[in-house]
Amino acid sequence: MNIELITFFIFSFLLIVTSIKVITSPNPVLSAIYLVFSFFLSAVLWLLLGAEFLSIILILVYVGAVMVLFLFVVMMLDINIAKKSAAYIKYLPVGVGVFIIFNVLIIFFFINTFENINYNAINSINVISESNTENLGYVLFTDYIVEFEIAGLILLLGILSAIVLTYRKNPNNKYQNPTEQIDVEKKDRLKIIKGLKE
Amino acid sequence: MIPISYYLILSTIIFTLSIAGIFLNRKNILVLLMSLELMFLSVNFNLITLGNYLGDLTGQVFVFFVLTVVAAESAIGLALLIVLFRNKKTIDVDDLSELKG
Numbered sequence: 001m002n003i004e005l006i007t008f009f010i011f012s013f014l015l016i017v018t019s020i021k022v023i024t025s026p027n028p029v030l031s032a033i034y035l036v037f038s039f040f041l042s043a044v045l046w047l048l049l050g051a052e053f054l055s056i057i058l059i060l061v062y063v064g065a066v067m068v069l070f071l072f073v074v075m076m077l078d079i080n081i082a083k084k085s086a087a088y089i090k091y092l093p094v095g096v097g098v099f100i101i102f103n104v105l106i107i108f109f110f111i112n113t114f115e116n117i118n119y120n121a122i123n124s125i126n127v128i129s130e131s132n133t134e135n136l137g138y139v140l141f142t143d144y145i146v147e148f149e150i151a152g153l154i155l156l157l158g159i160l161s162a163i164v165l166t167y168r169k170n171p172n173n174k175y176q177n178p179t180e181q182i183d184v185e186k187k188d189r190l191k192i193i194k195g196l197k198e
Numbered sequence: 199m200i201p202i203s204y205y206l207i208l209s210t211i212i213f214t215l216s217i218a219g220i221f222l223n224r225k226n227i228l229v230l231l232m233s234l235e236l237m238f239l240s241v242n243f244n245l246i247t248l249g250n251y252l253g254d255l256t257g258q259v260f261v262f263f264v265l266t267v268v269a270a271e272s273a274i275g276l277a278l279l280i281v282l283f284r285n286k287k288t289i290d291v292d293d294l295s296e297l298k299g
Contacts, residue, residue: 008200012208019212019236023219028228035232042239051246054261066272073276077283088222095218102214110206125255139255151266158270165277
């Protein structure tokens with residue numbers, strides 16, 4: 001038992017426990033906070049695999065942006081904390097059965113496939129330098145530049161669709177329309193009345 | 199050193215837990231979206247692990263793109279959820295039976 005293996009076992013055990021708490025806790029706020037914990041734990045496990053940049057990105061982007069978005073939505077919605085309902089009891093055997101069957105099948109496959117190779121995880125992949133961030137940036141901006149641009153377009157699409165879906169026009173708002181203001185002519189505003197005698 | 203199959207088994211356990219979560223949490227679409235996030239996390243685990251196994255950085259590049267797509271997806275999903283709650287005052291999956299003939 002070396003130190004890496006001990007770290008892996010501690011953090012993977014905590015990751016499984018927090019994942020179970022995410023799907024079973026009755027309060028959505030608690031679920032979101034346990035999901036934040038599980039992101040932190042998996043960031044540590046990604047560090048063990050030598051993916052330093054992605055583990056920092058996981059904490060910054062996921063915990064910093066996406067999970068805060070989830071928490072804001074939980075606060076905006078006025079939902080009561082649901083008790084364990086009849087549907088939960090009804091679907092509990094299905095969930096446990098699916099969990100056990102998939103696990104047995106896939107873990108059996110993995111053990112048969114990868115145990116004979118006895119391959120250990122390496123610390124880093126070096127393309128041009130020792131730094132993982134530098135290597136990733138090199139590959140991202142040379143081989144995958146088109147995909148990088150498409151990722152930017154996808155983010156723009158996300159912004160646009162979120163705004164379009166949730167935007168509500170308030171009829172009480174008072175605002176100026178510059179186009180109509182420019183199009184105004186003299187005869188729309190000024191009326192000259194002739195032949196009016198005092 | 200850590201054998202590569204340990205990572206794959208861990209990601210399998212997380213993936214099946216999130217599938218079970220989708221079955222269990224039918225009262226709340228929000229927790230369903232959170233199980234979806236867990237599922238993406240396990241997929242990213244697999245990509246990084248197998249990229250490490252093959253000695254190739256392509257796995258990590260793909261995790262980068264998956265993170266981008268998931269951020270956009272969760273933003274759109276939560277916007278849809280807010281519109282749904284505004285119109286129907288509920289986020290229960292069983293109440294969403296508008297298309298039933």
